[in-house]
Amino acid sequence: MAHTEQDILAGLADIVSEETGVDASEVTADKTFTDDLDVDSLSMMTIAVTAEEKFGAKIPDEEVKNLKTVGDAVNYIKANQAA
């Protein structure tokens, strides 16, 4: 059962909120992790690993730095989730 884009966005918003304290409603597809949401590289690692577990999508470390916006992460997870 693949996750929909909405599912992934909502789940990711919760993970980001849990890790950084920003309100989940602030975590929208157009937001950049670094500038808009103040996510540092350590937090980004945690978010990636937690998302991997939640959605069954491998996010290799070298891919993590290419995920500039929340939307990038949603798309990556959607494309790479376990079928």
Next chain:
Amino acid sequence: MTSPRPTVVVTGLGATTPLGGTAEETWQAALAGRSGAGPLDASWVEDYQLPVTFAAQLATPVTEVLKKVETKRLDPFAQYALVAAREAWADAGAPEVEPERLASSVGTGIGGVQTLLAAWESLRTKGARRVYPLSIPMLMPNSAAGTVSLEFGARAGAHTLVSACSSGAESIAYGLHLIREGLADVVIAGGSEASVHPLPIAGFTQMQALSTRNDSPETASRPYDTDRDGFLLGEGGAILVLESEEHAKARGATIIATLAGAGVSADSHHIAAPEPEGAGASRAMADAVRDAGANPKDLSHINAHATSTPVGDVAEVAAIRRAFGADADHMAVSGTKSMTGHLLGAAGALEAVFAAQSIRDRKAPPTINIENLDPAVDLDVVRDTPRDLPEGDLLVLDNSFGFGGHNVALAFGSY
């Protein structure tokens, strides 16, 4: 021609302890003679066959005062330091100070042991990729000093003195020196510890250091009692805002007390046992009084280290006699660990907060649970109810000793 060294004053107090969520709540509970002891999580006791089933845990859980993200990204010991530091800073009137003239000095005995063990558990059960990326900065013993520096923009330095149960007191002594040396105008100084966890409990139990009075936790900590059988493990954080008199006066701060002197020594006797003659401890006490430019006759109250261990309590009594001789007869001696439990690296800082409060309110807090005073204790112990301190200028001593042979004494005076 050297200029006279600056006088150092205390302008803010903060604490989160087994007796209360603030320094004031803690002090009032201590004056009322309350115990902070209570049962440990039953599953811990069962899962690990803990022989000791009680401890003194925080009265106000940090989750009630910190943001969720703060509790996630900081080890509990750094959380306790942050809570206490915020209170102390507000109590001092949030001093305006150049960042380069503001330092932090926050000690701990053990540091982020809970984070270390949780990370080890993640590694063992889920592999390296599941180890929380902040594990290292969370578990390092300097994370409390770093967190406090970050919170208040302290750029003169962030210092961590680790000397077991004297860490808190030694960190305050270090703050005193920073201001006297002209390296800072304001220092956020104290200690924190979060060791109420099965592993430290098991370790201390194996040393036979803890009281095993499982049927009566509230009376387990009984310094100077003939039937004392070890300490009550506590946790918490305590912070003082130290400031040069000049800086405090210039901003119209309320001055609670002076930090008049400090004395530090080492026993070089045994890694965990106190030197029974108390030579090193007495030197630290005498040095603190001398450093304060005072005489033993000026001392009216001692907040003793008094952990409720059979050997430690009487070694300290011997050291007090050795340092002050007959003058010790007129000193009101209090063992507040009878109520708070032993906060390890935060203990000396909490007792420094008590010392400042005892000067402010002219009261020595009580020692509870003494049913039969050990005949070896030939001092004027304040029992059960607080004691009014005499008129005039006060000088109060706070003693702390730690595994490793550390002895630290702080002298606080009326301003």
